[in-house]
Amino acid sequence: MESAVAGVVRSLGASLKNLGLYPATHPLVRTPVEKCHTELAPFFADRTELALTVSDGTLVLEGVPIFQLTSSLELFMARLGAIGLPAVIFEHGVSVEDIELFVRFLHETREQGLPIPEIKSRLARWGVTHIRVTATDEEESDDFTLAREIYGNALNLVVRALKDVRHGKIPDGVESDRVVREMSGMVSRNRDAMLALTLIKNFDEYTYNHSVNVSVLSLAMAETLGLSESERIGVGVAGLLHDVGKTQLALDLIRKPGTLTVDEFEEIKKHPEEGFAILGKMTCIQDSTRAVVREHHMRFDRTGYPRPDPEHRINSHSYVVAVADCYDALTTMRSYQKAQTPRQALEIMRKLAGKSLDPDLVELMERSLGVYPVGTMVRLNTMEVAVVTGTPDGGKGEPKVAILFDRSGNPLAAPQGVDLKEPDPSSGRPRRTIIGTVNPLMHPPVSISGVLQAISA
Numbered sequence: 348m349e350s351a352v353a354g355v356v357r358s359l360g361a362s363l364k365n366l367g368l369y370p371a372t373h374p375l376v377r378t379p380v381e382k383c384h385t386e387l388a389p390f391f392a393d394r395t396e397l398a399l400t401v402s403d404g405t406l407v408l409e410g411v412p413i414f415q416l417t418s419s420l421e422l423f424m425a426r427l428g429a430i431g432l433p434a435v436i437f438e439h440g441v442s443v444e445d446i447e448l449f450v451r452f453l454h455e456t457r458e459q460g461l462p463i464p465e466i467k468s469r470l471a472r473w474g475v476t477h478i479r480v481t482a483t484d485e486e487e488s489d490d491f492t493l494a495r496e497i498y499g500n501a502l503n504l505v506v507r508a509l510k511d512v513r514h515g516k517i518p519d520g521v522e523s524d525r526v527v528r529e530m531s532g533m534v535s536r537n538r539d540a541m542l543a544l545t546l547i548k549n550f551d552e553y554t555y556n557h558s559v560n561v562s563v564l565s566l567a568m569a570e571t572l573g574l575s576e577s578e579r580i581g582v583g584v585a586g587l588l589h590d591v592g593k594t595q596l597a598l599d600l601i602r603k604p605g606t607l608t609v610d611e612f613e614e615i616k617k618h619p620e621e622g623f624a625i626l627g628k629m630t631c632i633q634d635s636t637r638a639v640v641r642e643h644h645m646r647f648d649r650t651g652y653p654r655p656d657p658e659h660r661i662n663s664h665s666y667v668v669a670v671a672d673c674y675d676a677l678t679t680m681r682s683y684q685k686a687q688t689p690r691q692a693l694e695i696m697r698k699l700a701g702k703s704l705d706p707d708l709v710e711l712m713e714r715s716l717g718v719y720p721v722g723t724m725v726r727l728n729t730m731e732v733a734v735v736t737g738t739p740d741g742g743k744g745e746p747k748v749a750i751l752f753d754r755s756g757n758p759l760a761a762p763q764g765v766d767l768k769e770p771d772p773s774s775g776r777p778r779r780t781i782i783g784t785v786n787p788l789m790h791p792p793v794s795i796s797g798v799l800q801a802i803s804a
């Protein structure tokens with residue numbers, strides 16, 4: 348095993364080293380790639396993937412450390428380290444072309460310390476299909492701790508800012524800018540960790556968590572849209588402050604359960620204009636951010652409030668915040684509505700597409716959250732119940748899940764992360780598959796902290 352492992356990595360290193368000296372088509376580049384491909388084949392007789400990691404300065408393939416370092420191996424490790432790749436996974440079905448392109452990616456990428464999602468999207472663009480990169484488990488849980496901290500900072504800021512406004516003080520826009528920058532960085536670094544936190548819904552203090560959630564969801568969409576950094580920050584700040592105008596309404600009106608009277612609804616309708624006025628007094632706020640706050644209820648079909656003049660051009664970013672706002676509101680339990688599951692919310696939003704919501708953005712939201720958004724409860728073919736803890740690597744394939752209930756419905760002592768690609772030894776097919784979603788209300792209640800624990804485990 349050890350020598351077979353060393354052989355695979357040595358071939359990769361040799362090809363990479365020669366690529367620095369010869370053109371990509373040269374036999375000294377091409378032959379080691381073919382050799383590597385041949386040497387990988389026997390490993391896939393009894394497994395579906397092979398993990399190559401760098402741990403404490405040592406290269407480790409499937410748990411076997413490689414101590415005999417040749418110069419080409421050292422170069423290989425140095426490239427992985429420089430680009431910021433802690434783990435590389437070779438999947439069953441990996442082709443010579445995949446390996447060749449991956450080696451070229453290592454050779455040609457000049458940037459250092461790239462975030463994992465960026466590396467993933469670059470490899471996808473290069474056409475590498477059966478080699479994936481991933482953060483090590485340790486780093487993922489660190490990411491989660493960091494994401495929690497960042498979410499907490501944003502929440503504190505919103506609480507402070509909204510209270511300030513209620514007391515007639517104008518908050519400093521520099522602080523909103525700072526927390527949104529932090530959140531934006533975290534969305535790029537580990538979107539799953541940040542999106543998982545939007546599952547936090549606080550029934551009593553709805554507006555605070557809602558504000559942070561809308562900001563995170565808007566940032567995720569802004570990133571998928573490929574907006575520039577300053578545009579992303581602008582959209583994120585708009586998400587964070589979109590309902591700041593509600594501070595000017597009576598508290599019992601905001602908290603009122605049940606349907607509003609016509610007069611009460613007229614009062615609520617003032618909050619976008621109120622918000623626009625407040626942002627006008629804050630420092631460090633982009634004009635477009637202010638416009639988005641004013642326009643977030645205008646609706647895609649222009650039938651919302653404040654009613655736009657016929658010649659008024661609605662900022663496209665207002666539709667982004669509107670979609671995020673709608674999704675977070677639907678997935679939150681309110682005194683007058685039960686919480687929809689993420690999938691139900693997306694279904695409802697599909698019906699609103701082209702009416703109140705921009706159809707392209709509803710589609711984008713669905714794409715960016717995946718078929719099974721983080722937090723969705725699913726039933727497996729084993730009759731176990733699990734929660735989705737992460738989107739699939741590279742955006743396709745199976746999501747990451749953790750089992751919460753065994754086949755008899757008994758809760759596990761701790762959520763158990765399982766790999767949906769793990770094969771059943773007798774049939775070779777995956778041991779566990781998702782057969783459908785589960786209505787969380789039909790199930791023994793799972794606390795949000797239980798779900799978050801599963802996600803961060």
Ligand SMILES: [Fe+2]
Binds near residue numbers: 589590618643644
């Ligand atoms: Fe609003």
Ligand SMILES: [Fe+2]
Binds near residue numbers: 561590672
């Ligand atoms: Fe809102």
